[in-house]
Amino acid sequence: MNYWTEYLPNWRQIYYTAIAFVIPFLLYQINKRLHHYGDPSWKKDNADETPREDE
Amino acid sequence: MMYQFKYADDKISDNELMITIPSITIGVGVLSLPSLIAEDTIGSDGWIPIISAGVFFVALAWLIVKVASMYPNQPFISFASVLLSKPIATVLTILLALQGFFITAFVLRIIADLAKEYLFDRTPVEVISLCFLLVVSYAVSGSRVGLFRLNMMFFPIIIFIIVFVGIFSINWYDASNFLPVFQTDFRGYLNASRNSLFSLTGLFVLFFYTSLVRKPDKAPKKAVYGMTMVSIFYIFIYFMCIGVFGYAGTANVNYPIVEIAKEVEIPGGVFERFDSIFFVIWIMAVFNTVTMAFDSSLYALKSVFNLKKIHYILFLTPVLFFVAMIPKDVIDVREFGDFVSLYGLVITTLTAIVLFTIASVKKKVSSEANTSKRRNSKS
Numbered sequence: 251m252n253y254w255t256e257y258l259p260n261w262r263q264i265y266y267t268a269i270a271f272v273i274p275f276l277l278y279q280i281n282k283r284l285h286h287y288g289d290p291s292w293k294k295d296n297a298d299e300t301p302r303e304d305e
Numbered sequence: 306m307m308y309q310f311k312y313a314d315d316k317i318s319d320n321e322l323m324i325t326i327p328s329i330t331i332g333v334g335v336l337s338l339p340s341l342i343a344e345d346t347i348g349s350d351g352w353i354p355i356i357s358a359g360v361f362f363v364a365l366a367w368l369i370v371k372v373a374s375m376y377p378n379q380p381f382i383s384f385a386s387v388l389l390s391k392p393i394a395t396v397l398t399i400l401l402a403l404q405g406f407f408i409t410a411f412v413l414r415i416i417a418d419l420a421k422e423y424l425f426d427r428t429p430v431e432v433i434s435l436c437f438l439l440v441v442s443y444a445v446s447g448s449r450v451g452l453f454r455l456n457m458m459f460f461p462i463i464i465f466i467i468v469f470v471g472i473f474s475i476n477w478y479d480a481s482n483f484l485p486v487f488q489t490d491f492r493g494y495l496n497a498s499r500n501s502l503f504s505l506t507g508l509f510v511l512f513f514y515t516s517l518v519r520k521p522d523k524a525p526k527k528a529v530y531g532m533t534m535v536s537i538f539y540i541f542i543y544f545m546c547i548g549v550f551g552y553a554g555t556a557n558v559n560y561p562i563v564e565i566a567k568e569v570e571i572p573g574g575v576f577e578r579f580d581s582i583f584f585v586i587w588i589m590a591v592f593n594t595v596t597m598a599f600d601s602s603l604y605a606l607k608s609v610f611n612l613k614k615i616h617y618i619l620f621l622t623p624v625l626f627f628v629a630m631i632p633k634d635v636i637d638v639r640e641f642g643d644f645v646s647l648y649g650l651v652i653t654t655l656t657a658i659v660l661f662t663i664a665s666v667k668k669k670v671s672s673e674a675n676t677s678k679r680r681n682s683k684s
Contacts, residue, residue, distance in 0.1 A: 257633065259627070262429065263431060263627065266432070266435050266630075267627045270439070270623040270625075270626040271622065273439055274618060277443075
């Protein structure tokens, strides 16, 4: 029978869990910036009025 | 009206719903399914528990899609609120979302362990599962119908590779491996059916995705076809493993289908290691399973809490990774798998039966009320 202490995460698990948040977050921020500066005006207007269902 | 662009809307066809069923159910479970069944059965008797479990899940798939298609184009929480009340519907949605979460975490762990064993023997499990999870998160953050198109694209490739392995391993088939027949006792059949549960879980996605079907009239029939396909596919794989290894050999190998793929030799020596090709295609199947489970979980959560989809993804990705890494050894992973399949079976079956019963009673009561109204107005 395993004791609960054996289930405590090691440093590697914590480190990769942090990365699992950081990478998608950074990509999302970069993507948002790119859309902010790169989208044509009509797309921005549309996006403001009718936000997509899956966003 | 002119049909301008077939795939422009956010709707799916009933055929796409049908393919969703094999896509969510066929994943990591099938790799160990022949071995788990052979542990409790004698000879080639394992087809009986696969068929009995298959019939149960075919009925369940029909039930789920039937109740969801009674309220066409309505999301789960909306028709469940009508049938059960809003608070109960919310709790049920969260419980179903949890199932998607658990399936994702479990499959993530299994695929990382498998890939480490057969493909990347010097890469840590954490790195493999993180890479896989990041691709999955990217897939679910895009368009939902895109995932269904991907299912349609991957499905024939997955079927092809299994049939291919079956054909090229035909030289090792031994007819005596299929004997004796009908020697297993009832307890053996029962245990084998229980062991095949995980390979068949995942039908809860139908609660959510049926609302996306453009014309849901034929959806229950298509769901039956989809689930039948899965059962036939499993029986084919089971017979393939029994034919090559026999029941005692199959029970002693963790992933018999992978072992067969390893031994496959293509004439002309084009591929030295065919198992790597097999794995690449198998990971496509697992990818479909995980994206469907994760996406339906997001769909469920989004219908309960009004947040952006990306916020759920940013929160759930590290949590999923963390949960996937909790089991320490093979026994823990197996216990986790048992929990996931049992949880899935209980929640999905209970939800389907309760919703279907209430929906049928309501329908009957309203039709009786209508006929009595008509009679009164005539008289």
